[in-house]
Amino acid sequence: TAARLTVDPRFAIGPVRRRLFGGFVEHLGRHVYDGIYEPSHPSADEQGFRVDVLELVRELGVSMIRYPGGNFVSGFRWEDSVGPREERPRRLDLAWHSTETNEVGLHEFADWLDKAGSDLMLAVNLGTRGTLEAIDLLEYANVPGGSTLSQQRVDNGRAAPFDVRVWCLGNEMDGPWQLGHRSADDYGKLASRTAKGMRQVDPSIELVVCGSSGAQMPTFGEWERVVLEHTYDDVDMISCHAYYQEHDGDIDSFLASAVDMDRFIEAVVATADHVGAARGSRKRIDISFDEWNVWYIDRVASVKPTAIDDWPVAPRLLEDVYSVLDAVVFGSLLISLLAHADRVASASLAQLVNVIAPIMTEPGGPAWRQTTFFPFAITSRLARGEAVRLRIEAPTIETAAHGTVPAVDAVATHDADTGAAAIFLVHRGREQAVEVSIDVSGLGDVEVVETHVLHDGDPYARNTLDDPERVRPAVVETRLDNGILSLTLPPIAWAALSLR
Ligand code: AHR
Numbered sequence: 001t002a003a004r005l006t007v008d009p010r011f012a013i014g015p016v017r018r019r020l021f022g023g024f025v026e027h028l029g030r031h032v033y034d035g036i037y038e039p040s041h042p043s044a045d046e047q048g049f050r051v052d053v054l055e056l057v058r059e060l061g062v063s064m065i066r067y068p069g070g071n072f073v074s075g076f077r078w079e080d081s082v083g084p085r086e087e088r089p090r091r092l093d094l095a096w097h098s099t100e101t102n103e104v105g106l107h108e109f110a111d112w113l114d115k116a117g118s119d120l121m122l123a124v125n126l127g128t129r130g131t132l133e134a135i136d137l138l139e140y141a142n143v144p145g146g147s148t149l150s151q152q153r154v155d156n157g158r159a160a161p162f163d164v165r166v167w168c169l170g171n172e173m174d175g176p177w178q179l180g181h182r183s184a185d186d187y188g189k190l191a192s193r194t195a196k197g198m199r200q201v202d203p204s205i206e207l208v209v210c211g212s213s214g215a216q217m218p219t220f221g222e223w224e225r226v227v228l229e230h231t232y233d234d235v236d237m238i239s240c241h242a243y244y245q246e247h248d249g250d251i252d253s254f255l256a257s258a259v260d261m262d263r264f265i266e267a268v269v270a271t272a273d274h275v276g277a278a279r280g281s282r283k284r285i286d287i288s289f290d291e292w293n294v295w296y297i298d299r300v301a302s303v304k305p306t307a308i309d310d311w312p313v314a315p316r317l318l319e320d321v322y323s324v325l326d327a328v329v330f331g332s333l334l335i336s337l338l339a340h341a342d343r344v345a346s347a348s349l350a351q352l353v354n355v356i357a358p359i360m361t362e363p364g365g366p367a368w369r370q371t372t373f374f375p376f377a378i379t380s381r382l383a384r385g386e387a388v389r390l391r392i393e394a395p396t397i398e399t400a401a402h403g404t405v406p407a408v409d410a411v412a413t414h415d416a417d418t419g420a421a422a423i424f425l426v427h428r429g430r431e432q433a434v435e436v437s438i439d440v441s442g443l444g445d446v447e448v449v450e451t452h453v454l455h456d457g458d459p460y461a462r463n464t465l466d467d468p469e470r471v472r473p474a475v476v477e478t479r480l481d482n483g484i485l486s487l488t489l490p491p492i493a494w495a496a497l498s499l500r
Contacts, residue, residue, distance in 0.1 A: 009442060026351055028096050037050070037103070098311060120164050170210050173210045207235040215242065232281060261337075332428075388421075408425060453489070453490070
């Protein structure tokens with residue numbers, strides 16, 4: 001089989017914003033404790049942060065990191081996480097049925113971000129708390145000084161404000177599992193009031209209102225409409241969350257997950273634009289795709305209370321071990337995000353370390369890259385300038401969940417300043433290789449600089465503690481002749497090519 005692609009930088013979609021390559025750190029399982037923070041580990045720095053993990057986070061190339069949850073935030077009292085450590089309370093975390101020691105809080109996490117080279121994105125608790133606590137946290141974080149709360153921050157060791165740019169107004173408030181879950185109407189009113197109050201403190205912040213926890217939610221579409229009718233003038237972005245997994249051996253549908261992500265994004269854009277049109281507004285609401293990943297959610301161990309006295313610290317939760325197949329789907333989700341760079345202004349891979357994560361660690365032991373690490377790190381490094389739409393002619397695949405989908409999907413980026421271009425491709429076919437020819441003449445006189453392909457004879461191959469280097473991307477052979485770039489993509493493969 002064969003696929004013919006054409007790339008021309010004149011078909012630009014939108015800018016490749018660095019925020020598209022964001023991450024997410026939740027106080028959940030072994031993410032913070034025994035993940036990024038393990039004072040007794042041989043590689044721990046003077047603050048107890050694992051330097052081996054920090055190095056991998058830097059290599060991954062994550063721009064802005066959402067914190068501290070997730071479902072966790074809906075029971076979180078931010079005041080617990082600042083001030084002298086020995087005075088910080090131990091709290092029950094109802095979302096994940098654990099104990100939160102507050103050993104790592106806002107200041108420690110901000111220090112860790114400085115070391116990782118990433119920015120902070122904060123979520124406020126609109127589940128069990130309200131407007132006052134949100135504006136208090138904003139005052140603590142962003143006001144330079146002169147008030148009791150800002151002075152507390154200074155006394156706690158940060159003279160300069162944290163200057164947090166992007167704030168989430170709660171988390172997944174449409175989900176019945178959410179502590180303090182509300183109707184769209186109730187949440188929309190609360191989010192509007194809170195946004196207005198926060199802007200009275202700092203008008204320069206960007207605000208994200210909660211969209212749906214997934215396109216499969218029964219309230220999807222209507223939730224966005226009602227929430228945006230309340231908050232259209234108050235917020236900058238609406239969130240999308242999506243997790244994909246292989247169901248009952250249906251690999252074809254799983255491989256086509258990005259088609260679902262495309263439709264999800266386009267439906268939210270249409271709904272937001274409808275609300276804007278009905279209001280006669282010229283303002284445009286963008287998307288913060290602030291949770292996305294492959295997640296075997298059905299395999300999650302119960303987080304229901306087992307006993308009234310059983311509240312473990314940092315239990316092993318959501319520690320999915322990703323296969324090559326998972327990483328190929330994951331790479332295609334990145335293609336979908338780039339292909340909507342005009343409206344997806346920010347995105348956060350959920351999550352970062354140990355918890356549905358590209359980086360795994362063992363207490364006292366090594367840190368290693370999961371299969372999903374590679375498409376993220378490569379895309380984050382190579383995607384520069386403008387995202388560019390390709391013309392794609394490819395065979396199709398019938399899927400039970402997503403209908404007829406192209407066997408090959410792709411997106412490109414082009415940096416007009418340097419002339420550098422990159423092409424990201426996925427091959428969803430399972431049986432045979434596909435011959436791909438790409439007309440790159442529109443890019444001018446270019447040469448291939450780097451190539452990467454993620455594929456394995458065993459699509460279920462994984463990197464584990466015992467075999468952490470089992471899966472790595474390989475080089476793919478290319479030929480460039482008269483402006484036509486040719487390569488062979490094996491079945492179930494993700495690839496990236498850079499040209500200059
Ligand atoms: O990322 C894991 C969980 O998934 C988050 O806490 C929640 O927001 C979502 O349901």
